[in-house]
Amino acid sequence: MAARPKSICRKVACGALIDAPGYCARHAKQATGWNRSHGDKTSADRGYGYEWQQRRLRVLKRDCGLCQIKGQRCTVIATEVDHTVNKATARAQGWTDEQIEAEANLQATCSTCHREKTRAERGGGA
Structure with missing residues (x-):
């Protein structure tokens, strides 16, 4: 054969x-289909467990579900929560973890604005 x-x-x-x-x-x-973007770590392993989910819901409610960044291609409806001062910058400025994760440093945002803000903070890369 x-x-x-x-x-x-x-x-x-x-x-x-x-x-x-x-x-x-x-x-x-x-x-195998999709792969985790953060290796084998779950969101809880990365610090986004139950407490974070509750804080996230409070921030979305506080901001009335509206995007606080309001970029050029904003969808207006917020579905995500973003650190106003990102974690890396805050740590470089000497902030404590409590200050970084405080609700005062969080804002509701749409996925489009969140992605664009994160890209700009990383220097325009991926």
């Missing part, structure tokens, strides 16, 4: 030849 021809990895622009249809060893993780 003739050998089966090699397949190309399903990852766009990879081009690796493999024995069976699917992903090459380098892109095998993509075969």
Whole structure:
């Protein structure tokens, strides 16, 4: 019986030849569906557990569910909560964790404005 021809990895622009249809060893993780952006850490592991969720709800209620950033492409309806002074800057200025997480340093924001603010704080990168 003739050998089966090699397949190309399903990852766009990879081009690796493999024995069976699917992903090459380098892109095998993509075969499992989505991957966590923060490794294997859950939101609770990263400090966003029950207490944070309750604080988040209070901030959204305090700001009446309206985006406080109001950028150019603002959707107005806030679904997320953002640190007014981001964590890295606050720590560099000597803030304590209690000051960083205080509701006075939190604001309701729409996902579009939150993403744009975070991108600008990171220097325009991803």
